Amino acid sequence: MAESVSSIENTPHSEIPELVRNQLEALLEKNNLEGAKSLLVPVKAVDIAEAIENLPESMQAIAFRLLSKTEAIEVYEHLDSSVQQALIEEFKRQEVIEIVDQMSPDDRARLFDELPAKVVRRLLAEMSPKERQNTALLLGYQEDTAGRIMTPEYISLKDSLTVEQTLQRIRNLANASEIIYYLYVTDASRHLTGIVSLRDLVLASPEAPLSAIVTREVVSVYTDTDQEEVARLIQRYDLLAIPVVDREQRLVGVVTVDDVMDILEQETTEDIYTLGGVQSDGDNYFQTNLLAVARKRVVWLFVLLLTNTVTGSIIQSQEDILQQVVTLAAFIPLLTGTGGNVGAQSSTVVIRGLNTDEIRSLGVGYVIFREALAGALLGLILGSVATLWSFWLQGSLVVSIAVGLSLIAIAILASVAGSALPFLFRSLGLDPALMSAPFITTAVDVLGVLIYFNIARIVLDL
Amino acid sequence: MAESVSSIENTPHSEIPELVRNQLEALLEKNNLEGAKSLLVPVKAVDIAEAIENLPESMQAIAFRLLSKTEAIEVYEHLDSSVQQALIEEFKRQEVIEIVDQMSPDDRARLFDELPAKVVRRLLAEMSPKERQNTALLLGYQEDTAGRIMTPEYISLKDSLTVEQTLQRIRNLANASEIIYYLYVTDASRHLTGIVSLRDLVLASPEAPLSAIVTREVVSVYTDTDQEEVARLIQRYDLLAIPVVDREQRLVGVVTVDDVMDILEQETTEDIYTLGGVQSDGDNYFQTNLLAVARKRVVWLFVLLLTNTVTGSIIQSQEDILQQVVTLAAFIPLLTGTGGNVGAQSSTVVIRGLNTDEIRSLGVGYVIFREALAGALLGLILGSVATLWSFWLQGSLVVSIAVGLSLIAIAILASVAGSALPFLFRSLGLDPALMSAPFITTAVDVLGVLIYFNIARIVLDL
Structure with missing residues (x-):
């Protein structure tokens, strides 16, 4: 046993879950x-959770039952929701209640979101009254809001206490509370009036009044504040937690920085999926079945199929000029491809800038104008090269000039479309990320061939 | 004055910097x-920094000088590096030294990275010996590693102390340390042997020995650990800070969660830029000049220009069949466009999965096989629709069948390429994100037209 334990201690963190999983499977x-029990002793809850997730399904419940009661709850909170559900079905009634009753309220609310309504009703009925109330409170708020992700367990104090009394109070209360790095000061009607950090409390002299070290300028959010906004505020003001208040400024909960980091990662994945033309609904793409995968991807593909048909029919409508100058066709992929890529670049930087608030203070007009200039500059560089390149390839001066000129026009147009469409979508209340690479690429194709053939006609007529 | 202060207090957080900026400009x-001075009193440092950044350059130094000394340092640390540099040039020698000497070592190292070597040498020479040593230590580590982003200011203790003695010790030390939520236990040779949270310290009985509440399983990183890995560990284990040790396990610094959140955001921006075909170097895209913007974008565009030329010459080489069945040309955009989009979707989910470690435990073969299946499924759906759609558009059964069959083949191929190429790039030690939408779209174009014309020839021959 000592051997397997020491081998875990010397393993890089990123390899621990796999090592534990393999040893656990062998022992089971x-x-x-x-042996399995002592293997898990030095392992952190999140790593045990990942190891259990990757065990064969028949072993998951057995492995889980090896854990001590307190550890079991922590591990359970870290499990993927599909494994959480599978375990609930495996467990006896009493085991389920014991786990669910001890979970932190925000993790429990997340689990209940995924469970069938019938199971949730049964569990709620069997939970302790205090926990039932906590859960009902959280479930009453909209998904993806501060109310749903907060914990209603926090320490609130009156500022008439001294530092010493406060510390005494904390020692009696702390086990009931998820975080005590910030303490909240409230008045008689539970209105949030200030905040004290545990740091300042420890550093203050014991007989000082609490009011002497209270910070009155508190950054707080409402229960209906979007979770992404909550995350941004915690990040911006370097907080460890942010208090959640109702419309009457009464303290109702706290959101902690560790929860917020997971939310930021999930929101980023959703942004990146949208950018890549994949619908995102918060589920893990790699854990969903193929039909769900197809559903997440097919809608966008149909939209783009239609748009591409338009490009095709434009090309077909230009049959006369194509038959006259056959080499024109050879440069269509170059022009539409480059236009699409220039547009994708512009939309990428603008969408990311909107998501991180980097361009909030810059103004829509300035950003689009700047992208147009960048497009013109890129068009000039690429157009010059493409003119020489196409002349060398085909030897037709007229076609080369048409290609070069078109490329300049297309680059400007693509930059403007790529930067303007995300703003337009945002002002319509839609996700700007929908106007990303797949869409811009296809949209610029349509306009690109139109521009190309029109310029070619003009150049050929000269 | 009271009026402007109260208007700030009732403003949503996201609008504060702009409101402050406008009022500040008017007052200056x-x-x-x-008036300006009292306007800034209730405003948080990060908001003041953003307001100053957006003031006309001539006012920035004046606004900055309104701040008290301690506040000035905090605001300075939050400023964009371009504004930090501009202010250094504006300030008198003594002002500069006072600010730089008081900055936290990690922020100072970041600033020194950006300043001209001459200025850095002069500043180092004039700093206090302790701060000079701190800075030299950090600057000695590679960029983007734990060593560079850590603070060398932390509290380390021997575990022979009691809880009461420890608290006493902290009260004497705390002002020198950036974070005291975790205290580190070291042995006589400075080896990290354990960690105590301030929470546990406050909750423990005063006469208990420190050794009774020390956690011995410490998650730590090395000075050369990549900053993204540091961020992932803090996120995974829900930490507020992570200790940094050298190869001999001696404690040398601490990275805190607030710094890590900014790093995660910056790394995400770099990932998204790479996905969109924009080179990222950590600079703010919207703050760089147009030439730098063009440089960030033009390399990729040239690569894609060449690839697109290949597609063009393939189309041209098929002139015989195109002249025979002219309608074939009309479906090229549909096929290459759809293929590109399917491939972009696959590469998006795989690249994101690699970045978040979601697919670490799944295995390369499984992921690619699953994408191939998804591609086949999407190909079947889209191919059936495209067959009917193209028959309705053009009335040619042979062409419609060629389009439908090609779409199935292209969707499978695009899914495999989109999922396999990021893995290939990672195994070559390159950034998988380089194999993203712009590249996949263009690569699939080449293969798509080849497949289409070959299938068309077979179908036409039947």
Whole structure:
């Protein structure tokens, strides 16, 4: 046993879950439960959770039952919701209640979101009254809001206490509370009036009044504040937690920085999926079945199929000039491809800038104008090269000039479309990320061939 | 004055910097320095920094001088590096030294990275010996590593102390340390042997020995650990800070969660830029000049220009069949466009999965096989629709069948290429994100037209 434990301690963190999983599976296959139990002792809850997730389904419940009661709850909170659900079905009624009752309220609310309504009703009925109330409170708020992700467990104090009394108070209360790095000061009607950090409390002299170290300028959010906004505020003001108040400024909960980091990662994944033309609904793409995968991807593809048909029919409508100068066709992919890529670049930087608030203070007009200039500059560089390149390839001066001129026009147009459409979508209340690479690329194709053939006609007529 | 202060207090957080900026500019224009000073009193440092950044350059130094000394340092640390540099040039020698000497070592190292070497040498020479040593230590580590972003200011203790003695010790030390939520236990040779949270310290009985509440399983990183890995560990284990040790396990610094959130945001922006075909170097895209913007974008565009030329010459080489069945040309954009989009979707989910470690435990083969299946499914759906759609558009059964069959083949190929190429790039030690939408779209174009014309020839021959 000592051997397997020491091998875990010397393993890089990123390899621990896999190592634990493999050793755990081997021990469970041999039915060596004691060995498996001691294997897990030095391992952190999140790593145990990942190891259990990757075990064969038949072993998950057995592995989970090796854990001590307190550890079991922490591990359970870290499990993927699909594994959480599978375990609930495996467990006996009493086991389920014990876990669910001890979970932190925000994790429990997340689990209840995923469970069938019937199971949730049964669980709620069997929970302790205090926890039932906590959960009902959270479930009453909209998904993706501060109210849903907060914990209603926090420490609130009156500022008439001294530092010493406060510390005494904390020692009696702390086990009921998820975080005590910030303490909240409220008045008689539970209005949030200030905040004290545990740091300042420890550093203050014991007989000082609490009011002497209270910060009155508190950054707080409302229960209906979007979770992404909550995350941004915690990040902006370097907070460890942010208090959540109702419309009457009464303290109702706290959102902590660790929850917020997971939310930021999830929101980023959603942004990136949208940018890549994949619908995102918060589920793990790699854990969903193929039909769900197809559903997430097919809508966009149909939209783009239609748009591409338009490009095709424009090309077909230009049959006369194409038959006259056959080499024109050879440069269509170059022009539409480059236009699409220039547009995708512009939309990428603008969409990311909107999501991070980097361009909030710059103004829509300035950003689009700047992208147009960048497009013109890129068009000039690429157009010059493409003119020489196409002349060398085909030897037709007229076609080369048409290609070069078109490329300049297309680059400007693509930059403007790529930067303007995300703003337009945002002002319509839609996600700007929908106007990303797949869409811009296809849209610029349509306009690109139109510009190309019109310029070609003009150049050929000269 | 009271009026402007209260208007700030009732403003949503996201609008504060702009409101402050506008009021500040108005007051400075009227030369009302006292008014400006009291305007800034209730405003948080990060908001003041954003307001100053957006002031006309001539006012930035004046606004900055309104701040108290301690506040000035905090605001300075939050300023964009371009504004930091501009202010350094404006300030008198003594002012500069006072600010730089008081900055936290990690922020100072970041500033020194951007300043001309000559200025850095002069500043280092004039700094206090302790701060000079701190800075030299950090600057000795590679950029983007734990060593560079850590603070060398932390509290380390011997575990022979009692809880009461420890608290006493902290009260004497705390002002020198950026964070005291975790205290680090070291042995006589400065090896990190454990960690105590301030929370546990406050909750423990005063006469208990420190060793009774020390956690021995410490998650730590090395000075050369990549900053993204540091961020992932803090996120994974829900930490407020992570200790940094050298190769001999001696404690040398601490990275805090607030710094890590900014790093995650910056790394995400770099990932998204790479996905969109924009080179990222950590600079703010919207703050760089047009030439730098063009440089960030033009390399990719040239690569894609060449690839697109290949597609063009393939189309041209098929002139015989195109002249025979002219309608074939009309479906090229549809096929290459759809293929590109399917491939972009696959590469998006795989690249994101690699960045978030979601697919670490799944295995390369499984992920690619699953994408191939998804591609086949999407190909079947889209191919059936495209067959009917193209028959309705053109009335040619042979062409419609060629389009439908090609779409199935292209969708599978695009899914495999989109999922396999990021893995290939990672195994070559390159950034998988380079194999993203712009590249995949263009690469699939080449293969798409090849497949289409070959299938068309077979179908036409039947």
